[in-house]
Amino acid sequence: MARRAAPVLHRDNPDKEPLSGHVKVTPEDWLNVARDLLVSEGVAGVKVLAIGERLGVSRSSFYWYFKSRKHLLEALLDDWEARNTAPILDHCDLPAANISWAVCNFFRCFVDPDLFDASLDFAVREWSRRDGKVRNRIDAADAQRLAAVTAMYERHGYSAYEAEARARILYFMQCGYHALEVREPMQARTARLEGYLLGFTGVHPDPEAVAAARAFAQGKMPR
Amino acid sequence: MARRAAPVLHRDNPDKEPLSGHVKVTPEDWLNVARDLLVSEGVAGVKVLAIGERLGVSRSSFYWYFKSRKHLLEALLDDWEARNTAPILDHCDLPAANISWAVCNFFRCFVDPDLFDASLDFAVREWSRRDGKVRNRIDAADAQRLAAVTAMYERHGYSAYEAEARARILYFMQCGYHALEVREPMQARTARLEGYLLGFTGVHPDPEAVAAARAFAQGKMPR
DNA sequence: ATTTCTCTGGACAAGACTGTCCAGGATCGC
DNA sequence: GCGATCCTGGACAGTCTTGTCCAGAGAAAT
Numbered sequence: 001m002a003r004r005a006a007p008v009l010h011r012d013n014p015d016k017e018p019l020s021g022h023v024k025v026t027p028e029d030w031l032n033v034a035r036d037l038l039v040s041e042g043v044a045g046v047k048v049l050a051i052g053e054r055l056g057v058s059r060s061s062f063y064w065y066f067k068s069r070k071h072l073l074e075a076l077l078d079d080w081e082a083r084n085t086a087p088i089l090d091h092c093d094l095p096a097a098n099i100s101w102a103v104c105n106f107f108r109c110f111v112d113p114d115l116f117d118a119s120l121d122f123a124v125r126e127w128s129r130r131d132g133k134v135r136n137r138i139d140a141a142d143a144q145r146l147a148a149v150t151a152m153y154e155r156h157g158y159s160a161y162e163a164e165a166r167a168r169i170l171y172f173m174q175c176g177y178h179a180l181e182v183r184e185p186m187q188a189r190t191a192r193l194e195g196y197l198l199g200f201t202g203v204h205p206d207p208e209a210v211a212a213a214r215a216f217a218q219g220k221m222p223r
Numbered sequence: 224m225a226r227r228a229a230p231v232l233h234r235d236n237p238d239k240e241p242l243s244g245h246v247k248v249t250p251e252d253w254l255n256v257a258r259d260l261l262v263s264e265g266v267a268g269v270k271v272l273a274i275g276e277r278l279g280v281s282r283s284s285f286y287w288y289f290k291s292r293k294h295l296l297e298a299l300l301d302d303w304e305a306r307n308t309a310p311i312l313d314h315c316d317l318p319a320a321n322i323s324w325a326v327c328n329f330f331r332c333f334v335d336p337d338l339f340d341a342s343l344d345f346a347v348r349e350w351s352r353r354d355g356k357v358r359n360r361i362d363a364a365d366a367q368r369l370a371a372v373t374a375m376y377e378r379h380g381y382s383a384y385e386a387e388a389r390a391r392i393l394y395f396m397q398c399g400y401h402a403l404e405v406r407e408p409m410q411a412r413t414a415r416l417e418g419y420l421l422g423f424t425g426v427h428p429d430p431e432a433v434a435a436a437r438a439f440a441q442g443k444m445p446r
Numbered sequence: 447a448t449t450t451c452t453c454t455g456g457a458c459a460a461g462a463c464t465g466t467c468c469a470g471g472a473t474c475g476c
Numbered sequence: 477g478c479g480a481t482c483c484t485g486g487a488c489a490g491t492c493t494t495g496t497c498c499a500g501a502g503a504a505a506t
Contacts, residue, residue, distance in 0.1 A: 059465095060484070142403055175398075176396055176402060247453070280454075282455090
């Protein structure tokens with residue numbers, strides 16, 4: 001009896017469009033729902049049955065696309081890394097007239113959900129507490145991001161020592177904000193940036209920081 | 224057949240010493256191990272069987288002390304609230320010569336695990352993402368803590384607006400630090416405080432901030 | 447010593463989840 | 477059309493979990 005080949009992660013023809021006119025799912029469908037569940041329920045909530053139900057598909061169909069739940073989780077981790085690493089590094093490298101605008105650039109990542117999925121980031125962070133491999137990967141990501149912010153401060157004239165301290169304040173504060181899942185309207189959030197910039201640039205009142213923060217809060221983007 | 228009364232949360236004589244010379248557990252034992260598991264494994268890891276095994280006791284014994292797993296979780300939440308709320312508020316209210324020392328006082332909570340159990344705090348925070356009731360309680364705790372830090376800045380001469388901004392920077396940064404579970408020796412941690420204080424007080428170099436941070440890093444306590 | 451109360455262990459039922467096996471419908475290449 | 481291949485549904489086994497029931501050991505009360 002000719003049995004099928006061992007299940008693979010992706011179909012043999014991944015570039016092909018989904019087969020027309022019939023209810024079928026793709027590995028991406030499984031992955032997307034899995035990501036949703038990871039964010040909303042935690043890694044323990046990423047259950048094969050739950051995903052299948054939401055897709056309207058039998059549970060056993062899953063094992064055609066993924067070898068096991070463990071392989072799905074690995075794919076999920078790769079997916080996260082591909083999404084949430086680059087945007088922060090890119091925005092730190094953006095040219096800016098002064099440090100206040102540079103900080104605004106950094107903030108922009110965390111304000112725009114298309115640029116950086118904070119919920120996903122924290123779901124992975126939570127997951128990392130229970131899995132050493134995940135922990136290592138997110139540690140590497142944090143190190144990269146901190147290095148990028150530090151370099152940003154250094155480009156604007158801060159010493160290595162002070163650049164690192166301010167980078168940590170900035171990045172940790174932003175992570176803390178998301179860790180606490182502060183619930184406030186976007187307007188309140190951007191309005192607070194002025195205060196933050198004052199806190200960061202320190203010399204109060206700093207006309208440059210005030211101008212940058214007010215403009216940013218009104219939707220103007222740097223440069 | 225005379226059956227026992229319905230299981231209660233605590234024994235009828237809670238003030239009495241544990242029965243001598245015999246292996247018995249107390250509700251506190253169950254609670255302590257449950258707290259450990261909450262921190263290390265997350266709320267999903269708080270399993271009756273796992274706790275019982277670590278106590279060297281049968282699983283069914285649990286149901287003598289607690290009505291159900293749900294009741295254990297409620298007790299766990301009360302326990303957290305009793306531990307981690309007061310210390311921060313107290314340390315924010317401590318008298319300090321200047322704002323730098325006041326910030327040092329605040330940092331002291333987060334440096335000393337006896338004063339504030341950050342791991343427990345974040346375990347509860349993670350738990351709150353999946354449970355609305357937990358979420359409400361931790362939101363209230365965050366609001367109280369932020370208000371205390373804000374009041375601290377105001378007592379040292381900052382305007383209400385700037386006090387709130389700096390309080391948020393300070394508290395969020397600290398939470399972010401713990402959310403990322405930065406792994407570094409205590410020495411490196413306190414040594415960085417100087418940089419942080421510079422960042423917070425802003426006017427650089429600020430002799431007061433430098434003096435406070437250096438003294439604090441060397442183990443000297445405020446006042 | 448006897449009774450009563452407190453607490454534990456073992457057996458049981460029920461439900462949730464993972465992973466396997468296989469029949470067979472749907473679709474594609476020819 | 478027709479065979480080969482892709483994909484799904486249903487049944488099954490095995491494991492882990494919570495919660496119940498009850499016999500009975502051990503300490504305390506009398």
